[in-house]
Amino acid sequence: MPTMQTFRLLLAAALLCGWSSCCTPPAEDYIQRPYVQQQMSGLANAFLGLLPPEKAALPAARAEAKWLADTAVVQSAAIARNNRIVLFGWLNNILVNSNLRDRGLCWQVQQDLYRDMRRRPVKFFRVGLTIRDHGTGREHSCVYVNAAGGGLQGSIVLDAWKNCGHLVVLTQKDREGGKWEEDWREPFVSKAFPEGHSYGMDHHLVWPGWARKRPLLIQRMFQSGQQEEAKASGSAAAHKEAGASGGGASKAA
Template sequence: MTALFLGACGKYSSGPPTPGNNQIAELAQAIQALGPDVDPEEAQRAAYVAFTYPLQLAREYQITDPPIIHNIKVNQGLRPRGLCWQWAQDMETRLAQENFQTLELHRAIGNSEKALRIDHSTVVISAKGDGMYDGLVLDPWRWGGKLFWGDPKLDKKYEWIPRQKVFDLKRGRRDRRSLAAG
């Protein structure tokens, strides 16, 4: 049963499938629809990078297994990178190189407050000045280099919280434990 579950996460013997132009165009349209001031050319560039850069990362990270199995390999030193926070960090860095003027990048962590679930990090893109919940999740880890994107409020798999808020909550819990032990 576990093998079936893990196998469903996405295994690619030669990397994730290349996105079609219609997939990129659909995401570009969704990004442009984030606000009336979003530059269509920036939306197109963001969508192109969001779909194609994870393919490069999948090669660099040597992705051949579902994400959870790959995480185990990274943690055992058998693969160089590929934990979700590394995908998110690399994706954010690459998108930031585009120097968007009408779009803004956010980091989010999913399921940080759910028992028996591991944290998951990703990038969210929004119209400049808007918050994370007004944007779109760009998650390259979930399907091992094949981009998942969507409204963070409607994601059925992860409950997204701004990364800094998660850090603050964890720091507060750690500080309270230290005070109680001290």
């Protein structure tokens, strides 16, 4: 069977298998639902819990916490709608790497949420970037929030990608056992999206080489398949030739 046809069949099978478990991004009226309002309120309180009590009681700190929480929940849903995110990271990655979707990888969603949470300068909090399992095939990128001057340790991690725009919140305890670290890209991303910027949702970062990398990923998949087929064909031919030679020798004897 041709390699391209094999790939298409595998892709179709993956889509069909995942379809029943896929979700759609939250609707535009999603934030009006009581449980979403409760999530935003609870997240704001969690952010305030990162501060010393005397600072958490300040109206300015409470306003910042509410804005960050509301933005995180609202924009996670909006980013998913904009990118047409689907559940299951591996399925979404297949769609993007196969050029069936333009965007939607976890680091793209991470940087979109970071962009949206940097539109307002904040005094009491810090918005940062984190990456889990860096350097492996399982690496995952998220945003985190901590008190001003703080880093990843003790922060609250926000995952807008995992659950199709329904924001997932991870505390330090939730992250135990995982290899989370500061994202090496943050110095570059923070310069692209300085605090108080006014960029819209159509403003994305394109990392050097990414536009060229996508078709190369597919090309390498095909080349790998062709190499495996060539090896299999070569082994079969060699086995057949060896059998024929053995039969001829026996007949001559």
